[in-house]
Amino acid sequence: MQAPAENIITIVLATGNLDKVKELRPLLENVSPLFKVTTLKELGVEIEVEETEETLEGNALLKARAIFNHLSKTLPFIIALADDTGLEVDALQGAPGVYSARYAPTAEGIAPTYEDNVRHLLHSLNGITNRNARFRTVIALKGSIPSGDNSFGFEHTAEGVVSGSITTEKRGNEGFGYDPLFLVDSTARTYAEMSTAEKNTLSHRALALKKAIADLKNIIENHGTPLTSTQKHQ
Ligand code: IMP
Numbered sequence: 001m002q003a004p005a006e007n008i009i010t011i012v013l014a015t016g017n018l019d020k021v022k023e024l025r026p027l028l029e030n031v032s033p034l035f036k037v038t039t040l041k042e043l044g045v046e047i048e049v050e051e052t053e054e055t056l057e058g059n060a061l062l063k064a065r066a067i068f069n070h071l072s073k074t075l076p077f078i079i080a081l082a083d084d085t086g087l088e089v090d091a092l093q094g095a096p097g098v099y100s101a102r103y104a105p106t107a108e109g110i111a112p113t114y115e116d117n118v119r120h121l122l123h124s125l126n127g128i129t130n131r132n133a134r135f136r137t138v139i140a141l142k143g144s145i146p147s148g149d150n151s152f153g154f155e156h157t158a159e160g161v162v163s164g165s166i167t168t169e170k171r172g173n174e175g176f177g178y179d180p181l182f183l184v185d186s187t188a189r190t191y192a193e194m195s196t197a198e199k200n201t202l203s204h205r206a207l208a209l210k211k212a213i214a215d216l217k218n219i220i221e222n223h224g225t226p227l228t229s230t231q232k233h234q
Helices: 018-029 056-071 114-124 196-202 204-223
Strands: 009-013 035-039 078-089 132-147 150-166 182-184
Touching: 009 018, 009 056, 009 132, 018 035, 018 078, 018 204, 056 078, 056 132, 056 150, 078 114, 078 204, 132 204, 150 204, 196 204
Parallel strands: 009 035, 009 078
Antiparallel strands: 078 132, 132 150, 150 182
16 A cells, blocks of 8 residues: 555665665665655765764764754655764774774875775784674664654664674675675674675674664654554644
């Protein structure tokens, strides 16, 4: 059944990464027929948010707030979803962490490539035997949902963590970023030795998303109008 238009909750994904969108869209649309999942790109909106915070949570919230503030003027019910991810290595006191995208030193104004970061990480751990590490993703949600005759506003974060270790050389050809170096404890394979489908079942991002969706269902159950397409929002 078609959901009444006035009840539609637009979920806006901060990411422009098509692989991430493909992974997120069906999981979110499964929650309710009232959820319409879109991206900034599909809305034709460009919002540049500089990641100036020192925590993953802070940066994810920065992005979610910026999107929410921009779009909530025109969309009555909206949930902005943003994520930030870091690789934390014990022997490097948690580095590169929140700076994972900008780890390898480069000339002023030039962003390092994935390959630069991989090489720099191997170099930093040269001769070190403690290779324990974890990937951490924080997903931030900022939303306004129908609640009886009013709306309910909320901000929430959810975290997903996968434990592993850093290999001494690259293993596997799949994935991106630090995937060829990250050996997942539970599988004894690197992320780059898994198919995308397998990685998406157990990754730090997948765990954070599962948690975020479960939390979102609770928020709606406790504070919002029930999410069925037959429910009329008066
Ligand atoms: P972002 O917050 O998703 O942009 O991630 C920051 C940086 O962490 C990226 O530039 C990658 O280098 C790295 N990264 C994030 N997610 C992954 C992953 O799933 N595998 C490997 N590297 C990742």
